[in-house]
Amino acid sequence: MSQQDRSGGRPDRRGPRPGASRRNGGRPGGAGSAAGGSGSRRDERGRRPDTERTGGQRLTPTSPRRPEPAIAEGVTGKELDRAVWTQLRTLSKENAEGVAQHLVMAALLLDTDVEAAQAHAETAVRRAGRVPAAREALGLVAYRQGDWAKALAEFRTVRRLSGSSHLLPLMVDAERALGRPDRALELASTPEARTLARDERVELAIVVSGIRRDQGQLDAAVAGLRIPELDAARRKPWSARLFYAYADALLALGDRRSAREWFGSADGVQQVDLLEDEDRDAPSDRG
Numbered sequence: 001m002s003q004q005d006r007s008g009g010r011p012d013r014r015g016p017r018p019g020a021s022r023r024n025g026g027r028p029g030g031a032g033s034a035a036g037g038s039g040s041r042r043d044e045r046g047r048r049p050d051t052e053r054t055g056g057q058r059l060t061p062t063s064p065r066r067p068e069p070a071i072a073e074g075v076t077g078k079e080l081d082r083a084v085w086t087q088l089r090t091l092s093k094e095n096a097e098g099v100a101q102h103l104v105m106a107a108l109l110l111d112t113d114v115e116a117a118q119a120h121a122e123t124a125v126r127r128a129g130r131v132p133a134a135r136e137a138l139g140l141v142a143y144r145q146g147d148w149a150k151a152l153a154e155f156r157t158v159r160r161l162s163g164s165s166h167l168l169p170l171m172v173d174a175e176r177a178l179g180r181p182d183r184a185l186e187l188a189s190t191p192e193a194r195t196l197a198r199d200e201r202v203e204l205a206i207v208v209s210g211i212r213r214d215q216g217q218l219d220a221a222v223a224g225l226r227i228p229e230l231d232a233a234r235r236k237p238w239s240a241r242l243f244y245a246y247a248d249a250l251l252a253l254g255d256r257r258s259a260r261e262w263f264g265s266a267d268g269v270q271q272v273d274l275l276e277d278e279d280r281d282a283p284s285d286r287g
Helices: 082-088 093-109 113-129 134-144 148-162 169-178 180-188 190-193 198-214 220-223 239-253 256-281
Strands: 052-054 057-059
Touching: 052 082, 052 220, 082 093, 082 134, 093 113, 093 134, 113 134, 134 148, 134 169, 169 180, 169 198, 180 198, 198 220, 198 239, 239 256
Parallel strands: none
Antiparallel strands: 052 057
């Protein structure tokens, strides 16, 4: 793991994995209202004749649709979490299946080919612009690309459409990256922060600790990570990142001995994870 990964810098969100947006299923967005001024000509169904709507997005036939990126063999869209499929019910069956496939592809490609992931995420948004999971996928791509303003705008849209604040750690980090630490800390202290799931609270604590370090508040950076999840005996998905962030904060404070111990704990978590992965991948001798 790089030194940047160890720091309290960026939450290690790996994008809209199949099954992501689990907490977005509460209030999926609708199809949107018809657009156009009071003097616009409309057809018998109330739409302007020079436009059409797909998943809440208005498309103009005078501009040819962009070709959609290819779906990898075996990707069906069924890999998505049930909560995402709840959101997709606002679409036609055919469109829902297509959007689901693009969301899966965006997740699969985010770590290896972010431009390809962007193409799939943009396609999902063109087809389903009011589905929170589609906007989240595009926001995560922008976040990975370091386009903080776009990521923040997409994450805000997700929160508005879904009513969920699960992306709050990333929103706080985007504000930090945009050079607005006071706004980031204000956002981190909102009542919504107390409603986050445990892994999200851990990520938020890591980001806030990083902001405190940016501001030279080294004691506060360390204290902010002394949360119940900071337990060397734990082996949770967030443990290694939390341990590394805490070790880095201790190192910045000058406590090299304690920092070395926590770096060791983090490395131990990673080694256990690697061994477990190897065990899962190894062929069974039973038979």
